[in-house]
Amino acid sequence: MKLLSFLAAAAAASTTVYGAVQKVTRAGRYMYTADGNRFYVKGIAYQTQGQIVSGPDNPLNQPSTFVDQLADSAGCARDLPFLQQLGVNAIRAYSVDSTLNHDSCMAALSGAGIYVILDLTLPLNGSIDTTLPTWSTNLLDLYIDTINVFSKYDNVLAYNVGNEVLTNGATNAAPFIKAAARDIKAYLASIGSSALVGYADIDGAAAFPRRRLRLPQLRSDEWCGDAATSTYDNLNSEFENYNVVAYFSEFGSENCDPGVRPWTEVGTLFASPMTNIWSGGLAFSYFNASSAGHQFGMATLSADNTTVTTNQDFANLQSQYKSVTFVNTPTQSAAAQSTYGACPQPDANLEASTTLPPTPNDSACACLTEHLGCLFKMPANGDYTALVGTLTGVVCGELLPGVGGSCNDIATNGTTGTYGVVSSCDPVTRLSYAFSQYYDLTSRAATSCDFSGNATTNSVIGNVLAPSAAVSTCLPSPSAVFTPSAPSGASAAASASGSSGSGSNGNGSGGGKTGGAVEVRVGAGMLMTLVAGVLGGVAFTLL
Numbered sequence: 001m002k003l004l005s006f007l008a009a010a011a012a013a014s015t016t017v018y019g020a021v022q023k024v025t026r027a028g029r030y031m032y033t034a035d036g037n038r039f040y041v042k043g044i045a046y047q048t049q050g051q052i053v054s055g056p057d058n059p060l061n062q063p064s065t066f067v068d069q070l071a072d073s074a075g076c077a078r079d080l081p082f083l084q085q086l087g088v089n090a091i092r093a094y095s096v097d098s099t100l101n102h103d104s105c106m107a108a109l110s111g112a113g114i115y116v117i118l119d120l121t122l123p124l125n126g127s128i129d130t131t132l133p134t135w136s137t138n139l140l141d142l143y144i145d146t147i148n149v150f151s152k153y154d155n156v157l158a159y160n161v162g163n164e165v166l167t168n169g170a171t172n173a174a175p176f177i178k179a180a181a182r183d184i185k186a187y188l189a190s191i192g193s194s195a196l197v198g199y200a201d202i203d204g205a206a207a208f209p210r211r212r213l214r215l216p217q218l219r220s221d222e223w224c225g226d227a228a229t230s231t232y233d234n235l236n237s238e239f240e241n242y243n244v245v246a247y248f249s250e251f252g253s254e255n256c257d258p259g260v261r262p263w264t265e266v267g268t269l270f271a272s273p274m275t276n277i278w279s280g281g282l283a284f285s286y287f288n289a290s291s292a293g294h295q296f297g298m299a300t301l302s303a304d305n306t307t308v309t310t311n312q313d314f315a316n317l318q319s320q321y322k323s324v325t326f327v328n329t330p331t332q333s334a335a336a337q338s339t340y341g342a343c344p345q346p347d348a349n350l351e352a353s354t355t356l357p358p359t360p361n362d363s364a365c366a367c368l369t370e371h372l373g374c375l376f377k378m379p380a381n382g383d384y385t386a387l388v389g390t391l392t393g394v395v396c397g398e399l400l401p402g403v404g405g406s407c408n409d410i411a412t413n414g415t416t417g418t419y420g421v422v423s424s425c426d427p428v429t430r431l432s433y434a435f436s437q438y439y440d441l442t443s444r445a446a447t448s449c450d451f452s453g454n455a456t457t458n459s460v461i462g463n464v465l466a467p468s469a470a471v472s473t474c475l476p477s478p479s480a481v482f483t484p485s486a487p488s489g490a491s492a493a494a495s496a497s498g499s500s501g502s503g504s505n506g507n508g509s510g511g512g513k514t515g516g517a518v519e520v521r522v523g524a525g526m527l528m529t530l531v532a533g534v535l536g537g538v539a540f541t542l543l
């Protein structure tokens with residue numbers, strides 16, 4: 001009871017005062033608070049795990065659903081004392097729903113000096129896809145909607161544009177992640193936000209912008225116990241000359257008995273020489289979570305979600321975090337400039353072009369939809385993601401090739417840096433474009449715009465252009481990079497939900513549905529699987 005009233009007071013107070021935490025800025029590879037001290041992430045992952053639907057399409061066992069923890073004011077009130085006992089100064093949330101209200105949680109956290117590292121992605125179709133990546137209007141709009149909701153809070157430390165998208169076997173999504181970081185950075189600057197932009201990398205992946213592969217030590221048994229600095233040698237050598245802020249976005253050995261991790265690596269992570277390179281990390285995880293057969297978690301909720309029981313893991317982390325003294329060097333003025341070295345050149349381990357895709361252009365995609373001859377028809381239930389995926393596979397894999405066409409205009413290849421002129425539009429627009437190409441190549445026969453009842457001809461016949469003419473009309477400079485603006489319908493302070501026509505996904509960029517990812521077929525009969533991401537194993541993030 002005491003607890004609840006304290007939080008209610010904190011929440012009420014901070015609706016007027018959001019200035020409880022200091023602003024954090026980056027200088028070279030380090031972060032500093034406004035008072036000039038070095039800032040380290042001493043944090044914990046804070047999100048209940050969504051429902052996991054395992055299967056060959058979900059090799060990382062990533063959840064397909066999520067609960068927005070930062071919209072659960074009672075939950076935040078319940079957990080805040082435990083977060084304070086742990087002594088964390090940051091939490092990471094993996095997915096939020098921009099249509100919900102986050103004032104109470106954000107204010108309570110801010111009042112307790114706790115920053116939030118927020119992933120902008122959602123499960124399944126709300127993320128850049130590992131194997132069929134695009135950086136498209138629907139994702140850009142999703143990210144901006146979330147930023148618009150969170151930009152009013154003083155304690156958002158960073159936004160992550162991707163979580164564990166790149167894997168050892170699939171690095172061709174790297175240019176899309178970089179483009180997302182580029183555009184989100186530009187957007188944040190345009191609204192005066194100083195939040196940092198990050199990407200959470202998977203442990204052991206060949207990844208952007210890392211130069212080397214495989215970090216077996218990260219998963220070694222040494223992590224379950226006292227970690228020698230040498231445990232991190234490979235990782236350190238990758239990052240020692242890399243002028244970005246880096247921290248461990250999820251740490252904590254998966255090789256200990258559940259609930260009894262000693263967390264003694266904390267002492268290593270927050271001491272020199274690790275602090276020369278790293279800015280702390282986020283322990284994984286406050287709530288129960290399972291990953292790759294391992295169990296994590298420090299707080300078990302009662303059946304009615306009102307009380308918390310902590311375990312030995314919690315006590316151990318608390319004791320380790322308590323003994324951390326931040327190394328306060330170098331000084332901010334001695335930190336190097338915030339410059340970046342040249343990006344690594346593509347090779348067999350980094351199949352990623354240095355040519356990035358353009359900034360997605362909402363009005364261009366809306367303009368296309370106005371001018372295309374044959375349009376995808378929304379299913380009555382609005383759940384179009386899997387259907388769009390299926391249909392894109394059919395039209396690209398069979399129909400268009402059969403009449404001498406191709407889906408090159410909606411396809412991407414991050415390895416070669418080839419981006420079809422329409423590929424940064426949302427999946428529904430891309431599908432309508434492919435439908436229209438087929439319609440045109442079959443002389444706009446009435447029967448050619450049907451697709452088993454999934455398509456309809458453009459009712460404003462006077463508007464209809466050949467697909468290529470629609471492209472020249474709507475996309476005068478298809479590779480343009482520019483500062484994106486908020487999607488129409490979204491206000492600066494609150495997000496709009498329910499965009500129609502755009503804001504979809506499908507083949508060529510995530511075509512999952514709750515219940516499992518789907519196989520996708522794109523271009524010249526290439527078969528791939530879709531995975532989209534939330535939780536994973538041990539990882540770290542670049543800001």
Ligand SMILES: *[C@@H]1O[C@H](CO)[C@@H](O)[C@H](O)[C@H]1NC(C)=O
Nearest residue numbers: 258259288295296297300301
């Ligand atoms: C969380 O994990 C612990 C230890 O594995 C287990 O005892 C507990 O039942 C779990 N709680 C929930 C709600 O799953």
Ligand SMILES: *[C@@H]1O[C@H](CO)[C@@H](O)[C@H](O)[C@H]1NC(C)=O
Nearest residue numbers: 048067072075301303304305
């Ligand atoms: C407890 O919270 C979880 C999400 O955090 C939710 O899925 C579940 O329905 C809640 N249970 C009750 C009884 O409220």
Ligand SMILES: *[C@@H]1O[C@H](CO)[C@@H](O)[C@H](O)[C@H]1NC(C)=O
Nearest residue numbers: 131172412413414415416526
């Ligand atoms: C990209 O192009 C290269 C070279 O043509 C090809 O080997 C590769 O399979 C393509 N990747 C995708 C994802 O289409």
Ligand SMILES: *[C@@H]1O[C@H](CO)[C@@H](O)[C@H](O)[C@H]1NC(C)=O
Nearest residue numbers: 379387390391451452453454
């Ligand atoms: C749309 O396409 C799907 C997949 O091919 C098919 O099952 C369905 O019957 C089609 N028609 C409608 C109206 O959904």
Ligand SMILES: *[C@@H]1O[C@H](CO)[C@@H](O)[C@H](O)[C@H]1NC(C)=O
Nearest residue numbers: 361363364367474475480482
């Ligand atoms: C975006 O698309 C609109 C509509 O076609 C076009 O007028 C505008 O020039 C495009 N923006 C850029 C930067 O290419």
Ligand SMILES: *[C@@H]1O[C@H](CO)[C@@H](O)[C@H](O)[C@H]1NC(C)=O
Nearest residue numbers: 125138383384385503504505
């Ligand atoms: C994902 O798909 C659903 C419908 O299937 C849609 O409402 C939502 O906007 C899509 N999200 C994105 C980011 O494309």
